[in-house]
Amino acid sequence: MATAAFSHEREHYLNKEYGIRSWLLTTDHKRIALLYLVSITFFFFIGGFLALLIRLELLTPAGDLVQADTYNKLFTMHGQIMIFFFLIPSIPAVLGNFLVPLMIGAKDLAFPRINLLSWYLYMCGGILMLHTLLTGGVDTGWTFYTPFSTAFSDTKVIEAGVAIFINGFSSILTGLNFVVTIHRMRAPGMTFSRLPLFLWSHYATSIIFLLGTPVLAITLLLVVFERAFNLGIFDPNRGGDPLLFQHLFWFYSHPAVYIMILPSMGVVSEIVPCFSRKRIFGYSFVAMASIGIAVIGFLVWAHHMFVAGMSLYAALIFSFLSYLVAVPSAIKVFNWTATMYKGSISFSTPMLYAFGFIGLFTMGGLTGLFLAALGVDVHVTDTYFVIAHFHYIMVGGAVMGYLGGMHFWWPKISGRMYPEGWGRLAALIVFIGFNLTFFPQFILGYLGMPRRYWQYPPEFQVLNVLSTAGSTILAVGYLLPMVYFLWSMRYGKIADDNPWNATGLEWRTASPPPTYNFEETPLVTWEAYEYDKMTLPAEVTLER
Amino acid sequence: MFDNFPLWPVRASTTAGSVDALYIFLVALSLFMSVGIFTMICIFALRYRRRKGLEAEQIEGSTLLELTWSAIPLVIFLFIFAWGAVIYFKERTAPRGATQIYVVAKQWMWKLQHEEGQREINELHVPVGRDVEMIMTSQDVIHSFYVPAFRIKQDVLPGRYTTLWFRPTRSGTYQLFCAEYCGT
Numbered sequence: 056m057a058t059a060a061f062s063h064e065r066e067h068y069l070n071k072e073y074g075i076r077s078w079l080l081t082t083d084h085k086r087i088a089l090l091y092l093v094s095i096t097f098f099f100f101i102g103g104f105l106a107l108l109i110r111l112e113l114l115t116p117a118g119d120l121v122q123a124d125t126y127n128k129l130f131t132m133h134g135q136i137m138i139f140f141f142l143i144p145s146i147p148a149v150l151g152n153f154l155v156p157l158m159i160g161a162k163d164l165a166f167p168r169i170n171l172l173s174w175y176l177y178m179c180g181g182i183l184m185l186h187t188l189l190t191g192g193v194d195t196g197w198t199f200y201t202p203f204s205t206a207f208s209d210t211k212v213i214e215a216g217v218a219i220f221i222n223g224f225s226s227i228l229t230g231l232n233f234v235v236t237i238h239r240m241r242a243p244g245m246t247f248s249r250l251p252l253f254l255w256s257h258y259a260t261s262i263i264f265l266l267g268t269p270v271l272a273i274t275l276l277l278v279v280f281e282r283a284f285n286l287g288i289f290d291p292n293r294g295g296d297p298l299l300f301q302h303l304f305w306f307y308s309h310p311a312v313y314i315m316i317l318p319s320m321g322v323v324s325e326i327v328p329c330f331s332r333k334r335i336f337g338y339s340f341v342a343m344a345s346i347g348i349a350v351i352g353f354l355v356w357a358h359h360m361f362v363a364g365m366s367l368y369a370a371l372i373f374s375f376l377s378y379l380v381a382v383p384s385a386i387k388v389f390n391w392t393a394t395m396y397k398g399s400i401s402f403s404t405p406m407l408y409a410f411g412f413i414g415l416f417t418m419g420g421l422t423g424l425f426l427a428a429l430g431v432d433v434h435v436t437d438t439y440f441v442i443a444h445f446h447y448i449m450v451g452g453a454v455m456g457y458l459g460g461m462h463f464w465w466p467k468i469s470g471r472m473y474p475e476g477w478g479r480l481a482a483l484i485v486f487i488g489f490n491l492t493f494f495p496q497f498i499l500g501y502l503g504m505p506r507r508y509w510q511y512p513p514e515f516q517v518l519n520v521l522s523t524a525g526s527t528i529l530a531v532g533y534l535l536p537m538v539y540f541l542w543s544m545r546y547g548k549i550a551d552d553n554p555w556n557a558t559g560l561e562w563r564t565a566s567p568p569p570t571y572n573f574e575e576t577p578l579v580t581w582e583a584y585e586y587d588k589m590t591l592p593a594e595v596t597l598e599r
Numbered sequence: 600m601f602d603n604f605p606l607w608p609v610r611a612s613t614t615a616g617s618v619d620a621l622y623i624f625l626v627a628l629s630l631f632m633s634v635g636i637f638t639m640i641c642i643f644a645l646r647y648r649r650r651k652g653l654e655a656e657q658i659e660g661s662t663l664l665e666l667t668w669s670a671i672p673l674v675i676f677l678f679i680f681a682w683g684a685v686i687y688f689k690e691r692t693a694p695r696g697a698t699q700i701y702v703v704a705k706q707w708m709w710k711l712q713h714e715e716g717q718r719e720i721n722e723l724h725v726p727v728g729r730d731v732e733m734i735m736t737s738q739d740v741i742h743s744f745y746v747p748a749f750r751i752k753q754d755v756l757p758g759r760y761t762t763l764w765f766r767p768t769r770s771g772t773y774q775l776f777c778a779e780y781c782g783t
Contacts (some may be wrong), residue, residue, distance in 0.1 A: 130648050363741075371687075
């Protein structure tokens with residue numbers, strides 16, 4: 056304990072400087088990661104609060120808690136805030152920012168000042184979004200479908216569009232930073248074939264950031280132009296084409312799903328080997344599956360439009376390509392499962408989240424097969440089946456991965472351990488609450504309950520009540536980690552440099568790391584996940 | 600009590616049966632896959648749980664296994680693709696001689712006109728056992744014509760015509776929803 060107390064006095068990135076200036080003007084990737092952590096957590100709870108209001112309204116078939124206008128704004132802003140201001144930045148901007156340099160043995164990202172700029176862009180977009188929310192909101196659905204958004208809605212469409220437009224540049228800059236950093240700043244010996252899979256998935260994500268986000272920016276700009284200056288781009292009354300909007304929008308917004316899930320897959324690929332004490336099964340297949348998902352993911356966007364009025368043959372092509380993109384996801388699930396075979400498996404909190412991720416992602420992926428099947432999609436698209444499916448991927452998958460990663464790297468980030476018992480309990484509550492919230496929605500969807508309805512026929516009530524009940528459990532599960540993470544910053548057990556005995560470079564420096572990460576540039580002579588060469592500390596080995 | 604808790608939608612058109620068949624196949628496949636994966640995970644998690652005297656055994660991977668579990672899902676996926684495409688092809692191709700109904704959607708109303716000129720609003724009466732083709736357009740935003748009991752849906756766009764057809768097989772009163780968000 057004496058040594059622990061002594062090491063606490065050591066200079067590291069958290070105690071090097073104090074004061075608000077030292078945070079707002081920092082170029083340290085680790086501090087910027089924490090700036091992001093605080094901001095996205097804030098938006099997560101705003102988005103979550105809106106979701107709870109939605110669920111409360113749907114408790115009864117009649118529209119009683121809020122009026123239709125308000126309800127439309129609730130689901131619109133829930134979607135926009137959760138997608139653009141929480142899910143897309145979540146793992147890349149917090150864990151990615153913190154870990155990309157550490158994992159490759161670099162002092163910082165390639166462009167530290169651009170990194171800070173991307174946080175400021177995020178905040179500008181975020182504050183504008185909050186302003187939109189507080190001064191009336193927007194009611195177009197997060198998808199901004201035209202011509203409703205450009206010619207009929209009388210809410211703050213332009214403001215919300217500009218907010219997301221600005222925020223998009225924060226994504227582009229983060230992607231740029233990661234790509235350059237991974238190419239140029241790897242420590243000697245850290246070849247591409249030795250990269251942790253977390254970095255492969257961030258590399259794939261960054262490619263989507265760079266190639267996809269500009270298309271969203273252009274699309275939103277066109278919406279703003281049509282609305283503000285009456286240009287006829289999407290509105291048929293002015294000579295435009297509403298389907299053009301949908302093609303442009305989904306060209307970004309489908310790959311955006313992979314922006315949300317790929318980093319989470321990266322987290323799981325770190326956690327599963329560590330808590331199984333094994334090399335990952337099929338390293339190169341898991342790595343290439345990430346790249347495959349990023350590439351094929353760009354070719355499937357129109358599967359959101361099978362009933363939109365597209366040609367029959369276009370629909371056939373996009374259905375076919377959607378099945379191809381399912382293959383690399385399946386490969387990953389099989390490899391994680393195989394990694395556990397003959398391992399030495401511990402049930403620590405991060406591993407519980409990884410189990411949760413694999414389970415929920417598998418169900419999300421399998422229900423994706425339903426939606427890619429043209430004949431079935433016609434019936435279930437735009438119903439609660441779709442809502443359930445994408446929440447299984449983006450909340451069940453992405454958020455489980457995010458929370459698993461937060462627990463796994465929390466000792467490195469904060470220098471403290473979170474309380475393990477509470478961690479396991481929260482993971483269990485999230486898993487149960489999630490399934491209770493979203494599983495009934497699959498049934499509702501097949502029964503034909505359309506999405507975005509504030510009132511519904513009474514026969515759908517029982518399933519809606521189950522879903523609302525689940526959402527309150529889920530809320531508790533999400534609040535718990537926030538409480539005990541804050542608690543642990545002051546009262547948590549002091550963390551070792553490598554409390555999990557993990558193989559990554561980030562564990563070979565102090566917890567929390569010094570400002571420039573490593574005392575001297577590391578020389579890498581090993582492959583990722585050489586768990587056979589890492590021995591467990593005595594207390595862990597004896598755990599029953 | 601079960602009036603408030605249905606688990607399956609009414610099947611009231613010729614399309615409904617074929618959509619349900621593929622859906623049931625997909626449910627069965629999903630159950631098989633997820634139960635398989637979850638069972639493996641549970642077995643590994645219990646059998647190889649960390650305990651004294653148990654060391655992890657290192658396995659790098661197996662190209663043969665990787666190829667197998669890439670190829671088998673791919674074949675199954677292509678099979679589902681083909682099945683779904685056949686249903687869709689039928690859904691999108693109206694049979695010759697179908698009775699035509701003209702539909703104009705607007706915020707927030709369906710205006711429907713039969714071939715004989717008779718008009719209806721928000722309701723449509725059609726005979727059982729006869730093919731009906733809807734020729735639809737919108738006056739304002741995008742709407743979507745959706746009858747869950749028939750398992751059919753088609754967006755209705757301003758500035759162009761879209762079509763959809765069905766053949767009711769069971770008399771009754773069924774919900775007609777607008778499935779595309781069209782504002783308040």
